[in-house]
Amino acid sequence: MMRTFTRRLSSYLCRRNPEIAPARRFSSLNRRDELSLEEDAERKIGWLFKLIFAGTATLVAYQFFPYMGDNLLQQSVSLLQVKDPLFKRMGASRLSQFAIDDERRMKIVEMGGAQELLNMLGTAKDDRTRKEALKALVTLSHSDEAVNALHLAGAISVIRSTPDSSEDPEVMVQKCSLLKRFQDMKYDTS
Known part of the structure; x- marks a missing residue:
């Protein structure tokens, strides 16, 4: 009932005073401009907040990920100590992927x-386990210092005693590659 009354009153006032209608149209244009x-x-402001969030996330990632890398390396080395060959292969595979420099x-x-x-x-x-271990050792052997450390750990005798595979020729390729690397470094591989 109140709505009906206000509607009738507003239509009455707009008809009676023609100066109010143009002002009303002008105010609706102002209202659209304001919107x-x-x-x-x-x-x-939304873009500003998104930029602040992206900057903060980048800063946190820049500070956090280097520590995560060391933890992943340690976890990968720990996987090599497990008895299950699957976990050993996973650890060796991860180490060969991490050893990029x-x-x-x-x-x-x-x-x-x-x-x-x-x-x-x-x-x-x-x-398969031999292949993953050899692949990781080949990746490590790209560094002269790592080759020296491998030599001190007795790598040549372990590599030579590794049985050849008739099923997987890649084992023999990796084995020969490692022995050649030790020869290049002037270590006796005989």
């Missing part, structure tokens, strides 16, 4: 990864 300005401001290769050696890979190679009972 578009508010929408623009909201959009700009001399610094990381030496970090793997310092964490005991080279020695664990040699232990894994010496005790491996299947070709």
